[in-house]
Each structure stands twice: as structure tokens, then as C-alpha cells.
Amino acid sequence: MTEYSVINLIRQRILDISSLCASRGLKAAMNKVRNEFKRYHRRVIYMLNRSILYGCDIIYINPNQICRSTGRVGAYEYRRADVGIVLDGNWDKEGTTYHKKRFYESIQRRFDHGIDWECTTLAEYKKSNDKEFDSYTERIEDLCYDMKENGYKSQEELSEKPYSIPLSKDLYWDEIAVDIGRDGEFLWVDGRHRLAIAQYLNIKQIPVVVIARHQKWHDKSSRYNRESR
Structure with a gap:
């Protein structure tokens, strides 16, 4: 059993305990368990994957290669702690079709047909504060026009700090995040606004930034790298 397998077993057990606490109304206990696990998990993953935090897992892909979201439980919540993790299971087959996400459809309706944001499915996220919603949609439009005019810029370009500077490692978490399935498929985890606009x-x-890899893809990649030497 690998270090990643042990971590995954612990992680799954914590999630089971959290769900049990939630079902019994033990919210405080649930939060304490989850927070303790996140701290422990982050330390272990950091020790196993120091190099990943400094650039080797930032890769460049065509955004249209991302067609589905990951089915991995806790993928968004634990994205920082999970970076570099290798997991077995069927999580890569359980995601939903990304293009059916409400945000992507709203962008198409707004920019292709001139539909007001209020008439798109994005309006379902609208709160009672109209000004807040208007400000939110204005930022989306500004991002779209800027990307159309100037192209897609990485967080490194926007901040003018290289990924290699330790203090700027938070730049990683502002990039679009993906998992990689058993067949090498890129699965969306975080960054829906920029991804949808880029598409x-x-x-x-x-x-x-790659968060998790399926065990079968990891084994296949490792075998290919060994044979290529």
C-alpha cells in the first residue's frame, strides 16, 4: 500500500465520520474533525510533493479539453490539501458534463443573443441586493472583454511574480484547477468563470494546476517515463 493509498483511506474515513456527525446534528464536532484532518493532510501532502508547489504541476492545455467536472468527493473543498494526490476508484467516471453548467450556458445566451443577465440561469444565484448582482455580472463582462482583447493571462503574468518565489505559491490556487482521470481526461475542479470564458x-x-491523478493514469505515465529513458 502506497503513502497515497493510506492518506486516501484516512480521508475517506474522515468524510464518513463528518457525514455521520452532520446527520445527527453534531455540527461543531463535524467541523472540528474536518479541520483537524485538513491540517494533517496538508502537511503530509506537502512533504510528499514539495516540488509540486513550485511549478512542475502547472501545465498548459486547450480549455476545450475540459468537458466534464470531476466526480471526486470534496474536490473543491480540499483542493489545496489534495494537490499531487493519486487516487484509485471510479471518481473520474462520476462527474457531470461541464458544458451543461449554468454559468457556461449563461455566457452563451448573454454574448451570442444579447440576453440580459436577469433572463439567464445565472439569475438563480442572484441575491436580494440588485447592486451586488449587477457588480458581479459587470466583472464577468469586463473579464470577457479583457480576455478577448489581450488573451488569457496566467496568475504569474497578472501578478508579475514568478511561480518559483515561495511567497507567491498562492498563485497556484488562483489558476484553473483540474484532476486527471484514468485515461488522461482533464476534469474541472475550480475556476469556472475563466474556463467558461476561455472556452x-x-x-x-x-x-x-493539476490536483489529483487517477492511480491508473499515474501508473501508465510512470511506466511511459521509465521506458522513455
Whole structure:
């Protein structure tokens, strides 16, 4: 059993305990368990994957290669702690079709047909504060127009700090995040706004940070690397 397998077993057990606490109304206990696990998990993953935090897992792909979201439980919540993890199971087959996400459909309706944001499915997220919703949609439009005019920029370009500087490692978490399934499929984890806009504008290449890999893909990649030497 690998270190990653042990970590995954612990992680799954914590999630089971959290669910049990939630079902019994033990919210405080559930939060304490989850927070303790996140701290422990982050330390272990950091020790096993120091190099990943400093650039080797930022890769460039065509955004249209991302067609589905990951089915991995806790993928968004634990994205920082999980970076570099290798997992077995069927999580890569259980995601939903990304293009059916409400945000992507709203962008298409807004920019292709001139539909007001209020009439798109994005309006379902609208709160009672109209100004807040208007400000939110204005930022989306500004991002779309800027990306169309200037192309897609990485967080490194936007911040003018290289990924290699330890203090700027938070730049990683602001990039679009993906998992990699058993067949090498890229599965969306985080960054829906930029991804949807990049796909809509048909941007050819964007940087992404890889969070989790399926065990079968990891084994296949490792075997290929050994045979290529």
C-alpha cells in the first residue's frame, strides 16, 4: 500500500465520520474533525510533493479539453490539501458534463443573443441586493472583454511574480484547477468563470494546476517515463 493509498483511506474515513456527525446534528464536532484532518493532510501532502508547489504541476492545455467536472468527493473543498494526490476508484467516471453548467450556458445566451443577465440561469444565484448582482455580472463582462482583447493571462503574468518565489505559491490556487482521470481526461475542479470564458472565446491554451491523478493514469505515465529513458 502506497503513502497515497493510506492518506486516501484516512480521508475517506474522515468524510464518513463528518457525514455521520452532520446527520445527527453534531455540527461543531463535524467541523472540528474536518479541520483537524485538513491540517494533517496538508502537511503530509506537502512533504510528499514539495516540488509540486513550485511549478512542475502547472501545465498548459486547450480549455476545450475540459468537458466534464470531476466526480471526486470534496474536490473543491480540499483542493489545496489534495494537490499531487493519486487516487484509485471510479471518481473520474462520476462527474457531470461541464458544458451543461449554468454559468457556461449563461455566457452563451448573454454574448451570442444579447440576453440580459436577469433572463439567464445565472439569475438563480442572484441575491436580494440588485447592486451586488449587477457588480458581479459587470466583472464577468469586463473579464470577457479583457480576455478577448489581450488573451488569457496566467496568475504569474497578472501578478508579475514568478511561480518559483515561495511567497507567491498562492498563485497556484488562483489558476484553473483540474484532476486527471484514468485515461488522461482533464476534469474541472475550480475556476469556472475563466474556463467558461476561455472556452467561449476559443482560447487555444491556458495554464491549469493539476490536483489529483487517477492511480491508473499515474501508473501508465510512470511506466511511459521509465521506458522513455
